[in-house]
Amino acid sequence: MxxxxxxxxxxxxxxxxxxxxxxxxxxxxxxxxxxxxxxxxxxxxxxxxxxxxxxxxxxxxxxxxxxxxxxxxxxxxxxxxxxxxxxxxxxxxxxxxxxxxxxxxxxxxxxxxxSEHQPLWTEMEGSVMTTFQSMKEAVSEGNSQHFNHQLNEFLGKYQMIYPSVRLDLEAEDSQRIDSFVTFLDKYRGEFLTNDSKMDHMNVIEEELTRMFKQMKKDDADPSLIWVMISTGSAIILTLTYVGWRKYKGDKEKHAARKRLND
Missing domain, CATH: 1.20.120 (Four Helix Bundle (Hemerythrin (Met), subunit A))
Structure with a gap:
């Protein structure tokens, strides 16, 4: 039993x-x-x-x-x-x-x-952040033409990864990032004249950095760890039980031989 x-x-x-x-x-x-x-x-x-x-x-x-x-x-x-x-x-x-x-x-x-860890979309971090930095420089310089060009390029890359971001991040996190980016696109015409434009750019940069960093954490899945522990414990218990039965059986055989020889 x-x-x-x-x-x-x-x-x-x-x-x-x-x-x-x-x-x-x-x-x-x-x-x-x-x-x-x-x-x-x-x-x-x-x-x-x-x-x-x-x-x-x-x-x-x-x-x-x-x-x-x-x-x-x-x-x-x-x-x-x-x-x-x-x-x-x-x-x-x-x-x-x-x-x-x-x-x-x-x-x-x-x-x-x-992918459970480090999905493929995170490999676009360098490209996305490089484009964002170019856009940020255009905002700082007040260069409207360069800003719109870089914004279009950034939006293309962002929209390419955003469906995957929605899959991997909590809804609250992905929606927060998207709201900042949507605001940037919607008010691009007057964005450069906004006094808090650099503050907005810094917030987006922080959110993007956090987004990529969060998905690059190579932490083991807790459920997987539990399965490994459960499986390992069961195997160890079984091997211990089998070993004990073998030891007991050998001991009984030795005793039987000894009684037979006696």
Missing amino acids: KKMMMILAIIFAIMPSVSHANHTHNWEDLDIVADQALQLVKQQKYEDASKLLSYFSDQFSKLLSHESMLSMDELRIITATYEDASLALTTISMPHEERVQSVTTFRLVVDAIE
């Missing part, structure tokens, strides 16, 4: 990690498909990329029919970015750069769902 309890303990401890491993493996396959589609778009092979996105949709639907692994927010975001990416590949008049941006946004979302 005790041995059976030990085995059951191991099974229940391992089951969550096995389920997670299956989900991770399936999503990694979709992540690869999304990445391949992006590479084809960069090579201007739009028709081939569109076929890959259709394949992604089929496999994604099959995955959802077997397991419910996404929240409603995640499902809405990945659906919206997928539709934008698909539309970008079938809109003949869309410039190449915008096609790449749309598919990149989708690809980053797929990765954000699959």
Whole structure:
């Protein structure tokens, strides 16, 4: 009876990690498909990329029919970015750069769902912050033309990563950052004449820095640690029990041989 309890303990401890491993493996396959589609778009092979996105949709639907692994927010975001990416590949008049941006946004979302730590969108920190610094310098110098040019470039990069940011950050944090950026874009016409313009720029810079820094923390998932502890403890207990039984059995055999020899 005790041995059976030990085995059951191991099974229940391992089951969550096995389920997670299956989900991770399936999503990694979709992540690869999304990445391949992006590479084809960069090579201007739009028709081939569109076929890959259709394949992604089929496999994604099959995955959802077997397991419910996404929240409603995640499902809405990945659906919206997928539709934008698909539309970008079938809109003949869309410039190449915008096609790449749309598919990149989708690809980053797929990765954000699959990655537990340091998602792919955080690798754009250098590019985003460099553009922001150029924009900040234009604000400081009062250069309206340069400011608008850099703001447009910054918004393009920001909008490319924002859906992924929504997935990875708490709603309050992502909405706070977005409100500052939206204000900057909405009032760009009179922004340079605002007395508190540099204060606003400094706040945005702090929020962006915090955003990237928060996602680069390589902390272990507490739930994963609990699974490891539970699984490890069950295995150790089982091995201890098996070892004790073996020791007891050997001891009894030795005693039996001794009695036989006597």
